[in-house]
Amino acid sequence: MDHFCYKDGRLLCEAVPVEDIVRHVGTPTYIYSKATLLTHYERIAQAFSPLNPIICYSIKSCGNLEILRSLRQQGSGFDVVSGGELFRALRAGADAGKIVFAGVGKSDQEINEALEAGIGLFNIESEEEFWNLDRLAAAKRVHARCALRVNPDVASAGTHAKTLTGKKETKFGVDIDRAGEFYRQARRANNARLCGLHLHIGSPIKTVDPYVSAITKALALIDQLGAEGIVIDTLDIGGGFAAFYEGNEAPPAATYAQAIVPLLAGRGLNIILEPGRSIACNAGILVTRVQYTKAGGSKRFIIVDAAMNDLIRPTLYESYHFIWPTNPGAHGVPANRLSTLRTPEDVKVDVVGPVCESGDYLAKERHLPVLKRGDLLAVFSAGAYGFAMSSQYNARPRAAEVLVDGSGWHIIRRRETYEDLIAGES
Ligand code: LLP
Secondary structure, three states: OOOEEEEOOEEEEOOEEHHHHHHHHOOOEEEEEHHHHHHHHHHHHHHOHHHOOEEEEEHHHOOOHHHHHHHHHOOOEEEEOOHHHHHHHHHOOOOHHHEEEOOOOOOHHHHHHHHHHOOOEEEEOOHHHHHHHHHHHHHHOOOEEEEEEEEOOOOOOOOOHHHEOOOOOOOOOEEHHHHHHHHHHHOOOOOEEEEEEEOOOEOOEOOOHHHHHHHHHHHHHHHHHHHOOOOOOEEEOOOOEOOOOOOOOOOOHHHHHHHHHHHHOOOOOEEEEOOOHHHHHHHEEEEEEEEEEEEEOOEEEEEEOOOOOOOOHHHHHOOOOOEEEOOOOHHHOOOOOOOOOOOOOOEEEEEEOOOOOOOOEEEEEEEEOOOOOOOEEEEOOOOOOOHHHOOOOOOOOOOEEEEEEOOEEEEEEOOOOHHHHHOOOO
């Protein structure tokens, strides 16, 4: 699952004790394991290799330049959703031909930047966007390859309402029953070529069935269009593969591939995947220090120095992140990362941050060993949508990021300073 494990009662990231990093860098800090990152990438690449796909890592999940460089060196392309993410991808040395650009509200400036970079594929989300792109490409005398994001109207059990995208009633893409007509009309375009179909049905999708349903619907449309002489040569199946929060809930990449590869093999389509969470999630932890402990009514609180501005997922999605001390001692090593984990002397606590909102918590009603001021806690499975969604709310400088590679480590983003908080203000 990952390269974070306890040895002699203390947590290591690969070969490096987490406490050693914290001694130099302080808290809160995101610590990533390069081996975990690349292993998860490779598992997807291997599993889908019969389709020879382009894997476009979804930058929004964890976009640090060094993370992107590591994946680019492994052969990854990138899924971007803004001019800023395109900038990151290019700075990380991305092959522009392996960049796909999604998003319902691409601005003219962002489209122009992507045209200038010569990206591989625009994932189009509406008729107006398509014709706007055609106009902008014509002004630059360039051609743009496009895929239509089709909303296949499939449901996915277990995906949080805020991250479900495959149903008709979301803002994403174009309803599948309207898509055929879209492709027909798009033939009139001169500079934008609609030659692909894009799906992204939500995140995380913990079973393969929604993919099978969505891809089956997409292939039927592609065949129908083919019969009319409209050639679709690219199918982008999006992201959404699950990751491990509790332990073993995510199907391996091979399980997704077993169901998906046979549907697509031998069709001559260029296949694109856009995984984010399944690569980055288990590669990162957030380390935080206990500031104070206190009781409030019948509750006990562990107040830590990380907050909702550092990791908003528990607040926003009621998501579960396993939390455990980094130095529990030889007898305190956790047996698993399940939400049901109990130990003989544990205490039920809320782990909360310093932000002035009662919604500021990392865990509620959690059984943890007895903790005291100064203890370090690791918040696991925080690599995806962790730092990437962090903010400076309450004027809290954003956390540092560290990348571990074997027995070495380095800071890949320094902790922000108070000056960073006001940089750009006048
Ligand atoms: N492609 C598109 C078009 C997407 O919108 C997304 C994620 C991905 C790929 C990558 O999905 P992944 O493989 O990471 O599941 N903040 C939420 C997740 C939001 C996902 C948004 N789109 C969370 O923390 O759970």
